[in-house]
Amino acid sequence: MSQLALNATYPVGQLTPSIVLYEPSFEGWLSAVFYVYEHKLQNEPALQLCAQDCYVPSLIAQVVSVDNNEDNAERVLVRLNKLLGRSGMRNILWGFLSEKDNIGTILFQVIKYAIDYPNRQVMQDLGHLEVLELVQTVKSVGREKHRMEAFVRFEHTTEDIYFARVAPDFNVLPLIGEHFRQRYQDQHWAIYDLVRGYGIYYDKSQSTPSRPAALQTITELDDAVLRNPASIHSDDEQRYQKFWQGYFTNVNIKERKNARLHKQYLPQRYWKYLSEKQVLPNAEHLQKRR
Structure with a gap:
């Protein structure tokens, strides 16, 4: 037994x-x-x-x-x-x-x-x-909530939905939903927690001029999409990511680089979900000559 x-x-x-x-x-x-x-x-x-x-x-x-x-x-x-x-x-x-x-x-x-x-x-x-x-x-949960609100990166998909993946230390989706609901009422968007296997979805078609739509819970997504969201990127998203990565590369000043301080304010565990942290194939050609 x-x-x-x-x-x-x-x-x-x-x-x-x-x-x-x-x-x-x-x-x-x-x-x-x-x-x-x-x-x-x-x-x-x-x-x-x-x-x-x-x-x-x-x-x-x-x-x-x-x-x-x-x-x-x-x-x-x-x-x-x-x-x-x-x-x-x-x-x-x-x-x-x-x-x-x-x-x-x-x-x-x-x-x-x-x-x-x-x-x-x-x-x-x-x-x-x-x-x-x-x-x-x-206090620890509050810090994670604040970081999620700052570091979430939405990616525009072929279905006109702005989609973001996150992997927070704590279950903060119930705490950050209202932040994004108030700010992005004119878009379809979703945030999915990879650790806990659920997400929140905002459907702008259900909103009214006086009241934003209620958030919906999503639990089933294609594993292939979660592993490789680029497979559903719209053409605009691909261009925007290249522009943003190029901008991020160009504004970086090597002589003033402070990796320790950078990681303090932007912990490395968030980097894999930030488009500006992805390596550009031609990054050396985008760097400004100084």
Whole structure:
């Protein structure tokens, strides 16, 4: 019998679970929080909340898996909004989107602290280890969000859609969608997260003069396109990329090159998705004589 099967045989109510598994979504985590308080497990010292897709089965741990329940999740969300306010809930959501292995437990300990001490400014208490870790995580997610908004490069396709590939450290697509929705209301565009296998799509035909269209989630794209987006480039895109690469080559001043500072402001892991960083075959002919 497998380890997972052994864990699953524990009847709920007979043994106190030390690990509560939730479906890998924010609603799933909220449902797990409801389960913990419903079964009075919140004071268990070894309690962990773990996403089902991150859990490594163990022969020792006592595990219970909680299904997503929209009503229970909504009740928890309403309570947390009252306790933490808008900025506190922003920290909770951004922390969840970090997808750290232990983030479910960290978030639970933070909200437990808020529930136990409702009159405290919980998010300002950096002496609390879980609060400190959450605040640091949120800062990291915020930096990634900012970089994605700056470094996304759209490529015009033969279907008149501006398409961009990204591979962020954190799941920031839900955070950057509104930024691009407000700025590119007159175009069809899509951003696809290669790491997580989903993207967001904006269809301008569904927008009105007073309201931009809602973002759609896309999950199925041709692997060949993801590996080689140049295969669907429009003629204009090919010309624009050459112009932009030529401009980037010409404005570079070799004598003032500072590779260390350049990588600090533009980390190298983003370069493969930036058209200006692709090597031009005739780059030496485009470089200005000095």
